[in-house]
Amino acid sequence: MATQIDTLVTARWIVPVEPENTVLEKSAIAINAGRIVDILPTDAALERYSAGETHELGDHVLIPGLVNTHTHAAMTLFRGMADDLPLMTWLQDHIWPAEQQWVAPGFVEDGTRLAIAEMLRGGTTCFNDMYFFPDHAAEVASAIGMRANVGLIVIDFPTPWAQNAGEYIHKGLEVNDRFRNDPLISCSFAPHAPYTVSDQPMRQLATYAEELNLQIHMHVHETAFEVDQAMEQHGQRPLGKLSAMNLLNERLLAVHMTQLDEAEMDLVAGYGVHVVHCPESNLKLASGFCPVDTLLARGVNVALGTDGAASNNDLDMLGEARTAAQIGKAIANDPSAVPAWQTLRMATINGAKALGLDADIGSLEIGKAADIVAVDLMQPATQPVYDPVSQLIYAASRQQVSDVWIAGKQLLRDSELTTIDQEQLITLAEDWRLKINQS
Structure with missing residues (x-):
């Protein structure tokens, strides 16, 4: 029978x-x-x-299902708003001012819903987010049926979500408590970057991450400017600073990592740090090149992310995988580097491992x-x-x-x-464009 x-x-x-x-x-x-x-x-x-x-x-x-290991989902509503600019100009003169004006629960809900629709249509079944109002992003994902790891963002300066690092951490802990039993939602701490989060909150996050068994998701060594600025201000490269605060371990998802020397690659490998490669965003912002093939040869777990649609400008993981494979070969000067099979792993099981979800997702196995x-x-x-x-x-x-x-x-x-009204969503996106354009 x-x-x-x-x-x-x-x-x-x-x-x-x-x-x-x-x-x-x-x-x-x-x-x-x-x-x-x-x-x-x-x-x-x-x-x-x-x-x-x-x-x-x-x-x-x-x-x-593809795992998009670095997104700013709600920023789909800023897609195409400020293009062809260096990273710091893009951030300081365009994105941060727009966020101060527009980011609120409704913006995050609509932007996240738009991002999820795009990701589902491209085969992404789990995304790792870093944005404000993570509780609202989590609500939208859970209601749609999308798997998400929401970043409990921390940054030193005021935003519509919180006024200081202490408030960010407090609110983040509340979000983690609220969604701890949701089968589709997990959380990680998401300090923006070493240059936007000071030492004391960083050390707090290291303690909380260990106590709560959460990952830490952060932009690290994204540009040469970031590294040079750290040397001028602190006499230390960002990875050295993170190492001194005990943040280099298997909980850390270091995003971008385009500026690495040999010693730093050994350091990352030795501590089990996960690297999240976002090749298309790095290319578009001229941020640099992540040495993926060299990292993989050292045993580093390298996952793939699209970054946000404001800097990519899409959330297409199949496209990201193709770019990762092709640019990986060019950087290594070796056509056998970053082969198709390895790239598929970067887009699936490696992302799941980085998020601590590989017992449940990332491969097709009985029981998963x-x-x-x-x-x-x-x-x-x-x-x-x-x-x-x-x-x-x-x-x-x-x-x-x-x-x-x-x-x-x-x-x-x-x-x-099946769980999103696409026509209604496109109308909402157009409404946001009109509002933002008129400001």
Whole structure:
């Protein structure tokens, strides 16, 4: 007698990511109560299981949901507002003033909803955010059914969210308490950067992170200017400062890391720091190049993020993966560097590891959450298929993502969002453009 399950998804290929370098052909994933209960050949699956829903995706590849390990989701509402500028000019003269004027709960809710819609349509099932009003971002994600790690932001100067570092930390602790039992929401501390958060709150965060078992998500060594300024003001590079405060450990997600010397790469590797690579934002802001291949060779866990849509200008993880692979080869001067398989891991399991979520997401394995993405490879741009992973990284576009499940719930069906009203969302975005333009 067939075993009753909620959902059965069959496909031409399954790329589980774990075990490495594995491609399963004509196979199926059985889902029940939001988790993967079996992965097996399609013929055997149809005999063994009776599913409430069966999805036959004969020309698709199934992969784990993509993990966008660095975002500022609500900043989608600033997309295209200030382009072609150096980082500090962009921040100080455009973004920070706009945030002071516009950032509020409604802005964060609408911007986060827009970001989630874009990410779901591109195969992202989990994002790691850093922005103000994280409680409102978490509410939106949870209501939609999106998996999110929300950053409990800390910065020295006043913003609409808090007035000083102490208030940021207090409010962040309240957000963590509020969402600790939400199955889709996790939290991390998110001090903006070593140059915007002073020593005392940094040390507090190190203590709280250890006590509460939370990650720390921070921009580090993003530009040469940042490093030079730290040397002028403190006589010490930012990573040295973080090391002195016991912040270099397996809890730290160091974002960007474009300015690294050999000793610093050894330091990061020795302490188990996770590096989050955002190649397209770094290229657009001319911030520099993260030495991904060298870091990987040292055993560093390198994950991928898009950064915010105000500096990328999209939240396209498949596009980010392609850029990461290509620029990684150019930096290493080696066409075998940062290969397709490694890049897919950076976009999935490596991001999950950085967030401490790899026991639950990042690969397609029995017992893990059913966060699954289907990509249609039966398109001119991805034919013929000699290697589905090569096609995913070097040829496929996010428009080929057809279906997305998070914890077994289908949030994208035949390229249509199931929990978001897309027309209403686009109207909201246009309303925000008109308001911001008139200011």
